Amino acid sequence: MKEQNHFERLGVGADTNGPAVRIAYFKLAKLYHPDTIPPGAPPEMEKLKADIFAYIGEAHRTLADEKSRAAYIEELKSGGNKEAEVDVVAILKSEELFRKAGVYLKGRKFAEAVKLLDEAIQLNDQEAEFYAWRGYARFFTFEDKKAGFNEAYKDIQLCLKKNDKVAAGHYFLGVIAKLCGDMSGALKHFQKTVELQPNHIEAQRELRMAAQKK
Structure with missing residues (x-):
């Protein structure tokens, strides 16, 4: 290989x-x-x-x-098939930090999650999804939703610039938009999430709930 x-x-x-x-x-x-x-x-x-x-x-x-x-x-x-050396240890360590950050997020320990994601990105800055999760975690570390949105948006947009097919990035933008009162924007992001990942349960639920309210 x-x-x-x-x-x-x-x-x-x-x-x-x-x-x-x-x-x-x-x-x-x-x-x-x-x-x-x-x-x-x-x-x-x-x-x-x-x-x-x-x-x-x-x-x-x-x-x-x-x-x-x-x-x-x-x-x-062009004949440039020269693979860069893959830092196996760094990649595995970053994945482990990413998984731990997910646990902290579920436990609403947002600052701790951000710290772990910072470390994961330092080890592997090419993994687009890490930025989306860090942006989402950052949002909840701010009491001011506007300030939180600005910080989260920077990271999530960085994720989508690297890879606009990351469903988590679009879903997180939807959640943040909903929490900030922008339901129209939220639904667009949830719809995009489902287009990219049809089995995304949370985004599907948000769309069903919105349809029931109409």
């Missing part, structure tokens, strides 16, 4: 679109995520799965976004 290009790593063709790339990635991630290692497995298996997970993660980040995928295809055509 180390010698393969990103398309080969995910087992997709160069004409594959973003949603198909994500599907291929999630299938592989279920198999190779380090958390899937059985108890008592040898250290060699742990390292192998960590390496593979890092490689498919890098492939997903590059190919899921249309602009970066097009640029990568041009790079391959």
